Amino acid sequence: ESAASEAEPALPVCLRLLATTTDAPDTPFELVQAQWSAEQLAGRQVRIGFKPAAGTLETLSARLGNLRAFSPVLSVQALDGEDLGEDAVAVGDVITLDGDRVALDETGxxxxxxxxxxxxxxxxxxxxxxxxxxxxxxxxxxxxxxxxxxxxxxxxxxxxxxxxxxxxxxxxxxxxxxxxxxxxNAPRILFLADESLSMPRVFRGAAPEMQALADHVRDMARRIHPRARVTVRGTSSRLWGHLIEAAESQADLVVYATDGDLVGGAPGAADLRFLEAGPPALVIDVDRNLAEERNRSGNVFDAMAQATGGEAMDAPEGNDMAPIAAAIQRMLRTQDRPxxxxxxxxxxxxxxxxxxxxxxxxxxxxxxxxxDAAPRRRARKLASLRLELDVGGHTVNRVLAGHDGLGEVTDDHVSTVHGAMLGLHMIGFEGAPPALSVLLDDVLRAKLGLERLDRTLVDPAASLEQMIDAIEAGIPVLPGELVTMMSRTGHLSGEDFSVSEQGLRAILYSAHPVMGSDRFVKRVDILPTGRISVLSPDAAFRRQQAFDLSLDLNLAEAALFERSTAGLLDGRSLASLGRWGFRYLEPGLPDTEQESWHHLMAQLRPSFPFSRTYYLAPSGGAVRAMWLVDKQSANIVGVLEDASGGGSQAERIARELSELDRAISAINLLAGAAGAAGALSGVGGVSLGIAAAYGQRLARLYGAVAMSVILMDAGGIAPALRLALAGMACEVVKNITLGVFADAGRIAGLAVTTFSTLENIDGIVGLSGGKSPTACPL
The missing domain is CATH 2.60.40.10 (Immunoglobulins)
Structure with missing residues (x-):
């Protein structure tokens, strides 16, 4: 007898949430990461959220604009009830909308x-x-x-x-x-040294002479304050850009060594106002031609010095750094640092x-x-949120919200990131696609997950702390669109074939508003972490069946969303793209479009190598959407212009949201208008309906508390609170009951019928006093 082979280890899964800022849009940094096995995730969902740093009651009563610090969270939602312990949740350090990371060290x-x-x-x-x-x-x-x-x-x-x-x-x-x-107020000095080859060696970047000067200045500055700091940083010839970036730092003094060769344009009025408010700059002409430069127009040395309230000077003869150190000391001693x-x-x-x-x-x-009416520069902000999912060594990158790396960061990118931090994001994982009965069971479990909240709020003896604890325990959510994309597509077996999925099926769902606009974004993204495999002796049948089954998922997206690959490419002739995109196929395509196509293909290439993938795009390149077909397995994936594999829609809300609105009026407006626009059919509308319920009840709660204070009667606060919170819970149930599956029901019609019979479930009925979950108090 031969010994059985050892079991293969479970497929590892690593998920990272990253961000970029407006001053470094191409440099992602990690917010939080978690590692699981495929066994832990199959049949479950990972929620990607941002918990406001404020407490629950403070959050519910705050203006939207005051929610500016969040803890990034990755958590496994296990509707099967299994307790995953500490492995289920990963929490990162607090991140602010300005891109600042806030943490505690070991001493607190x-x-x-x-x-x-x-x-x-x-x-x-x-x-x-x-x-x-x-x-x-x-x-x-x-x-x-x-x-x-x-x-x-x-x-x-x-x-x-x-x-x-x-x-x-x-x-x-x-x-x-x-x-x-x-x-x-310890002085912080930032040395900027142009690294272009036209610079003298002693001033170029982190040359030994520059390091020696920095060390000398550090010793001198620490006689002014013992915690003084000195940093040396190399730059390109984009002089104004680097000076502005230095002003965004915590520096108190900038020392810029340059030969004046300028790349990039001059600063605008908003940039000059920003520089005026920032640290002064000591600008050093390393070629010692300042007197001659002052006889010319466009003297960048004096211009940078004057813009910052600083000074310009020639580099000393013989590379003697003492005059520079003396100028730095003089400028530091005359500063009044808060x-x-x-x-x-x-x-x-x-x-x-x-x-x-x-x-x-x-x-x-x-x-x-x-x-006044003069333009002002945008402060440093988060520019994007990004995901990196690694399944068994196969890595997929996605922009969750905001800037995708192409072009300048816009205010709309910043507003989208802000809205995304107030929305819902979830990745559903499956091995083999489950039967409809399994999915329905998960949805039912999600609904019944409200039981603790229900029972707490109807308990007359429950304290405020218990009620808040019940709310903070969380509300399980399973979006209908996500469930639809997880379901089986077509027949998975027959007399001469059998279908299996290799890897993990991973579907990303996002629903969030765009702050300061009338848009509400929903999207589903099929992540390329698994593929459909068909077992059959007929090779042609294997390929055709895999193609058809994977295509069914893309057609489901077309039914769910107003924007999908199938919809955008319907009726268009297709061209097979190579490494150079449309450069030779459509030489007349504008340069900006050529650049956009190259950017899209560069994002896709790590997951879909050209050697293994057909890139099928619309002839002429007028619409940025593609079919990607695996040459070996014949699996087909549709992608949109943002490199996501799925569908999306941006529903419009009746009037523009503003941070001037209080949270109560803003979320009520957002939820009401979203429902009227059809957004209530998805989890975005559900979550907004929940927020609206909180706002409505809190408005009544504020009134009850104010009246109690006026009458010096504290006895009326607790009953009013209990009634308000009970109403919140009922509205939560109502919104989930009406929201889940309503839109996806065009495909999962059976689910709508099934869940229309749920009015007699005790956990729902107990709150309202009647059989219908839509009959809420107040």
Missing amino acids: AVLVNDEPVAASAGPSGHAPRIASIDVRVDASCFPDMRLGLTPRDAGGAAVEGLSVADFALEDEDETVSHSLRRSD LYTLAYRALDASPGERQVNIAAGSVRQTARYTI
Whole structure:
């Protein structure tokens, strides 16, 4: 007898959530990652979410614009009830919409972008010492604001050791959330050294002479402050661009060594205003021709110095760095650097005379500033959210929201990222496609997952803490579109064939608003992590069957979404593209279109190598959508212009959303209009309906609490709260019941019929007092 072979290890799955910022749109950084096995994920879903850093009640009552810090979360939703323990959830450090990463070190100290800013996140205990506050307002990127603060005690000494919790801000009498960006006035000096070959060797990039100068300046600066920092960074000849990037950093002084060879355009009015508010620059002409340069037009040395309130100088003769160090020391000693830097976003963006109120301890300080019609530069923001999914060594990359790497980052990209952090994202995983009965069972389990919330809210003895705990436990969701794409397509076996899936079927679902617009985006994306395999002695039949079954998934997308590959390419003749896209097939195609096609194909190439894939695109290249056919297996995948394999739609809402709206009015408007536009047919409408239910009940709750305070009668608060929360739970059930499968029902019609009989389930009936889940109190 021969020994049985060892079992193969489970297929490993790694999921990473990444982001980019507007100042570095091509440099992703990791927000959170998790690793599982295929066995842990098959038949389950991974939810990709962003939990607001604020507490539940604070979040529900906040303005949308005040929700600016989130914890990225990856969590496995196991509707089969199995407890996966700690493996089920991965939580990353807090990320803000400005792209700042906030974390705690092992001592509990707060780190912002890996730099310590406070001993703890809570109150420091030093605030009672504050007697006055010096305030400096930077509105160069309004409505994104920065405040330079120096709190002083009764003797005039600066009060150190304060935390973010020691400060409270109001802008135009509206409370705004804020972040602590810096908590010391130690000088930070940034050396920029042009690395172009025209530069003298001693000033080029991180040359030994530049490093020696940096070390000398560091020693000198630390005599001014013991925690002074000096950094050397090489640059290209894009001089103005690098100077602006330096102004976005935490530098107090920029030293720029360059020969003046300029690449790129001059800064605009908004850039100049931004530079004026930033650190001064000491600009060094390494060719020692400053006097001659001043006799010419376009003297970039003086222009950069004047834009920042700095100085320009010639490099010293004989490479003597002492004059440069002396100039740096003089500039540092004349600086008035605030002790703390706070950042916030004004919720009311009206121009004119404005004021900000700063409260710390018993002191309340007011500072005024003026916003005119002049353009302002956009502050640093998150530019994109990205996913990297690795299944058994096969990696798939997707842009979840925002900038895709082509062209400049726009305000729309930033707004899309903001909306995506308030939306729902989920990846469904399957091995072999499940039967409809299994999928229906999962949907039923998702609905019954509300039981804990139901029972808590109808319990008269339940405390506020118990109610909040029940809400925070989460609501399971299974979108109808996702379920449809996970279901079986066609016959999976016959007399002479059998179908199996290799790898894992992974379907990405996203539903989110675009902030500041009337758009609501939904999409389904078939990720190329698995393929359909057919076992049959007939090779031609194997290929045809695999082609037909994989095509069925793409046709399902066409039925679910207004934009799909099948819909865009319907009736068009197709051309097979090679490595150069349309360059030789359509030489008359505009350069911008050629670039867009090349960018799309570069995104697809890692997952679909040219050697193994036919790229079929519409002749003429007028529509950026393609069929990709695997040469060996004949599996077909449809892709859209954003490289996603699926369908999408951007539903429009009745009127424009604004961060000026309070959360209650905004989410009610968003949900109501989305339902009218048909968005309620998917999970996006469901989740917005849930948010609307919270808002409506909280509005009544606020009224009840206010009346109780006026009457000095606290006894009325708890009943009002209980009634409001019970109404929320009922509306949650109602929205899920009406939302799931409604749109996908064009394909899964049986599911709609099945779930229309669910009105008698105890967990739903118990809340409303009747048999219909749509009969909610209030």
